[in-house]
Amino acid sequence: MGRVHRSIFSAALFTALALVAGACGSSSDDSVISESSAAIATERGLSEADINAALKTYTPSGQIDEYIMFASGGHSGQVFVIGMPSMRLIKEIGVFTPEPWQGYGYGDENHEDLFAAGAAGDEELTWGDTHHPALSETGGDYDGEYLFINDKANGRVATIDLRDFETKQIIKNPISINDHGGTFATPDTEWVIEGGQYATPLAWDYAPLDDYETDYRGMITFWKFDRAAGRLDYDASFAMELPPYWQDVCDAGKLVSEGWIFCNSFNVEMSTGMDPADPENSEPFEAGASAGENDYLHIINLEATTAVAAAGKTVEVNGFPMITLDTVIEENLLYFAPEPKSPHGVDITPGGEYMVVSGKLDPHVTIYSFEKIQKAIAAGGFETDQYGVPLLAFDDVVEAQVEVGLGPLHTQFDDQGYAYTSLFLDSDVARWSLGGPYREDGWKLEGTIDVHYNIGHLATAEGDTVSPDGKYLVALNKWSLDRFFHPGPLYPQNFQLIDIDEPGPEMQLLYDMPIGNGEPHYAQIIKADKLNPYTVYPEVGWDPGTMSVDPDAPQVGTEGVIRDGDNVTVNMTLVRSHFTPERVEIFEGDHVTWNLTNIETSEDATHGFTIPGYNINLSLEPGETATIEFDADNSGVFTFYCTEFCSALHLEMAGYFLVEPK
């Protein structure tokens, strides 16, 4: 593991510098500034590199960050919104895990529906393992409208609307209980890709491990995105059956390779792990899944695939259309190419010409040529794998290999024709040059930079688009060890911001950001000015579930409590510093429908709403309406109040909810 051996910039040097400025400069404020700054740097023991990094990242009060990073929160189940270069957490978006500060999943009926749709059969799921966020794209560039993300643990995908940075949809994959290789958007976001991971019987079914080769399957699911609705369209989506190799990360082709999807895989050995009943004839996964020489890069003809699905050449699995493996082969939808064993990622160059794969047990990155792949496909005459999938010859499709270091995982790109590969074992980021049409002197290692420690993914500014910005790279390091104060045995992760603006072998470490609320897996970085979020909801009475005004939302003058037998409807408005009505009196056992509207139209004038003891909390942004529904099973006196400090009389923004015993 690399560690920074930072030479402390000496106090003497700073004193000298300050003296120089003082002696030679005028007695104006100029030299005073320099002396004061130099004294601070000296006192804090900052090196020249530290000073430069401080100045490159410090973002003064009121200055807006140039980039916004959307990082998965890993097994927090959330998405983190981070400003760059300040590396400050601007929002943690509730996605698969309820989060009460934003009132997500604590009574709001919209969220109840969302979580119900994301259940695995009867099993409610209140967390996820978010892995790969994907920004919506137009023409291969991020358009700033939507974000998608998957839940590896439970095989789910979610849609986030970037007008209000809220989750609008959770879908449970009907084919597979888990996933990994999603989400990835096609260049116009017509499709959002969810690839699989650990092979299981399809449709969450049971089959013994003895029947692994026949009854276990991999999958890739193609979710159709309906941009007008802002939702993945379940009814227009479908899955593809794959051999029971463990599919991993996918990427969508772009420009020259648009219309194709690439996924890699591991465990084509089809190891089923150590069998406690037969230890002599089985081996653990880390050995069994690494036994062979190669795994298979999956090359999928998306255009042909969607045509086959549209033609109805599918079967229903758990009520969901799936193209069977037989049809896949018959219709020439899928090709394999050998790849160095057990890779993590496949990443497509900005122009779509190359597919970069790193086998994590091989010190090279392997670069496939889309042109060569097409030629090989056209030439025909393939061998096949044991399931009959055509197998392209390695030498026919590989353009180059570059030795980058130990444990290469993932690759990102910049605007200078460089690629950046994370090296898990070396704890490094390698910068290497792409060949033509990117650089004349390509396919060679340019330099490396230490990271701290155990890097997984990495992300460059606009790095997954047809026109990366370069400038910044973030290393998503899994271990932090000695980098921060350690808050007990669970250490934070470490995002390291790296300056990649200067060409050549050198890169500069700018900032260490501890991540103490999740284990981010991957990130997307977008120019902040491409995002156009609401400051307040467009109209008072806005339902974020439909993104339109609810004509029945409570408004000033329509507040009150209406009883219909045992059904009670409360219509309430909120404004600084008052609930109307301020008293709600009902009977034990009543069924309550409580509608609320925050009638504020000022930025940041959010109100919260909680009923103690009822596990309810809402966050009502300016203009927002929401509904909660519950049975008043507990009698007593419950003091509802505003949970968001809204005004000088915030503590007085309260009321009494009386539930009289029967």
Add this chain to the structure above:
Amino acid sequence: MGRVHRSIFSAALFTALALVAGACGSSSDDSVISESSAAIATERGLSEADINAALKTYTPSGQIDEYIMFASGGHSGQVFVIGMPSMRLIKEIGVFTPEPWQGYGYGDENHEDLFAAGAAGDEELTWGDTHHPALSETGGDYDGEYLFINDKANGRVATIDLRDFETKQIIKNPISINDHGGTFATPDTEWVIEGGQYATPLAWDYAPLDDYETDYRGMITFWKFDRAAGRLDYDASFAMELPPYWQDVCDAGKLVSEGWIFCNSFNVEMSTGMDPADPENSEPFEAGASAGENDYLHIINLEATTAVAAAGKTVEVNGFPMITLDTVIEENLLYFAPEPKSPHGVDITPGGEYMVVSGKLDPHVTIYSFEKIQKAIAAGGFETDQYGVPLLAFDDVVEAQVEVGLGPLHTQFDDQGYAYTSLFLDSDVARWSLGGPYREDGWKLEGTIDVHYNIGHLATAEGDTVSPDGKYLVALNKWSLDRFFHPGPLYPQNFQLIDIDEPGPEMQLLYDMPIGNGEPHYAQIIKADKLNPYTVYPEVGWDPGTMSVDPDAPQVGTEGVIRDGDNVTVNMTLVRSHFTPERVEIFEGDHVTWNLTNIETSEDATHGFTIPGYNINLSLEPGETATIEFDADNSGVFTFYCTEFCSALHLEMAGYFLVEPK
């Protein structure tokens, strides 16, 4: 509201400065450093103040922060651990809200017990509104061992062990459904104070609002802390009945005032809000609770109170001992002093001599003298409030009043004899000087600094102790408006770090930290070197619930699956990159007890464990053991895997859990 009108430090000035250094300095590296730094500052438009702030806060990779701030997460229900001066989030501790990244509340039996203990009767509560964190103290100084925090929404307190920064205890207050004025520790942490907020019938009971004056009550609860056990001792604790004023923040006396507790209150008017049935004869809370001239500072003789409780002069309320208001009066446990109406805080000076109260509708801070309070009590001959509580005369007990600005809320102290008061309406922090024994020229306003915007609490380094450090102050601002990129209509809060090291009227804004995952209410700031957290658990097989080794924890060699009828016990160990056993095969309907031990002893070698579709996720730190228990109601094939990226073969750290249908 104040806004920074920052003059942009001109590019020309920097160029001049660089030239000066270049022309006058040698051709050594010295001037190069200056030129490069100056160029960066110029390019980024940083002013002199910005540069200084950047250098004062930038914390290079591997440098440990000097202070650690524990901030409540507000209605996130959590606690945030933040390094200072870097203002980086090091951990979000799961407290009242389940959090899957740290495996908190997703199957671990220890946490199931914790949440069960925190339920309100039959109602499970999965969030909280954390308000006031309190560090444990020894001799009035933070000792770095424990942290306590309350849940305002549901009237609960929690205990966090700072060896592993994990929540060990949640207690539901048996008297009151909600609280506010907690937690506050006495100087040796013998007692942890939980004050009330909105008056309700005691024991979560029902009574109509017409009976408010007779049947509604305030409360303060005294939780006995058992330091050896690391838990609040429910059986040794008790409550005190108070009039149905809305008690607010409390503070414990120290040094000269040790043995006394101070709480303030609002709504001594006993407004019950707008009655929809009788709008002519009622008024909303913000008017009704602000109608009178004064509220009452509650002055409690803690020593006498604990003696009365120990003597058994209590009644049982919901099975919990409570000193009735009659006994409180009879035993001279409580005195009132008028305070400017509707205050937020009462804060005791480091030496314990003064109690500072701010009525938020009065531009002054009001300073009470403990000595004068004692004299007034000794003099006797009081008036009483309508419940018979002795009422000290304002002029007898007040030492001084200082006009500080509009909307004063809370006060903190430094090591220079200054006090700092947050001004909500002005969006300022006021620095004012204390009188003797602190400063000769005391009781006057020194200066103010703009904050952005709507400050609630504020916190200084070691500010609640008998020996504050000064140096830094954090403004906990509720609104951020134009300070950051706004991620939709829900804006982050804004923590502003302020340099208070230099005496006099000026203070320097150093850093804006957006808080995008909760609304912190209050914070405690401790010197980092006072904390001694574990790096790994002391022994393999450590149970964080008992903070000791579990002799039955799975260890290498004891792994396996044991069946006893329909009860299945799984004993599993985890190590990079392997689960043992790697296959678990059972039948639908079996009751499963799954014991796991992470046998790692290396720092940061955490493993996660999830079973897809079963809503289970654990985070097992090095050495940790945990147990999950569930009915295998869903048949199928579930691929458990390590959710914490642990090693190069992390993806291979997986196994098959087969549940065969019956």
